[in-house]
Amino acid sequence: MLDPAQDPSLDPRSLTPDQWRSLLGPLEYAILREAATERGGTGRYLDDPGPGAFHCAGCGQALYGAAHKFHSGCGWPSFFQEVVPGALREIVDHTHGMTRTEMRCSRCDGHLGHIFADAPRTPTGMRHCVNGSAILFVAAGETVAATFARHRPAR
Numbered sequence: 001m002l003d004p005a006q007d008p009s010l011d012p013r014s015l016t017p018d019q020w021r022s023l024l025g026p027l028e029y030a031i032l033r034e035a036a037t038e039r040g041g042t043g044r045y046l047d048d049p050g051p052g053a054f055h056c057a058g059c060g061q062a063l064y065g066a067a068h069k070f071h072s073g074c075g076w077p078s079f080f081q082e083v084v085p086g087a088l089r090e091i092v093d094h095t096h097g098m099t100r101t102e103m104r105c106s107r108c109d110g111h112l113g114h115i116f117a118d119a120p121r122t123p124t125g126m127r128h129c130v131n132g133s134a135i136l137f138v139a140a141g142e143t144v145a146a147t148f149a150r151h152r153p154a155r
Helices: 017-025 026-034 142-149
Strands: 052-056 064-065 089-091 100-105 111-116 127-130 133-140
Touching: 017 026, 026 111, 064 127, 089 111, 133 142
Parallel strands: none
Antiparallel strands: 052 064, 052 133, 089 100, 100 111, 111 127
16 A cells, blocks of 8 residues: 555655545545545644654654644644744635635645634744644654554555
């Protein structure tokens, strides 16, 4: 099975929708591949899971360090900056009658959520409002491959 989280040399943009469906759960697929949004307060990682990093649930790319997470009260995991510049791709989003900044994983182009400039108590003033089902936490001392192997649907 082709899995960009297990094989970093694999270009995740080459996967077909059926290949993505075999890797992701239904909600993960809807969010990452179809830009859906989970209901506020229902996703994973509303609480801090401890030391480690948050990776794209699609391709495994590191997106956020645990130290970048904060409690915003918005109902989704919130971060104030990505782990390295370029981990995210920003797109102007005019859906739902408003203008927002959509963020996508720069490696697989998976939809993650939106960025808002409404977090004055953070170092950047930004709130990256992320769908919990679009990310996967890799605990400190754990490998990306092992975390994803446990998380992927049974094949």
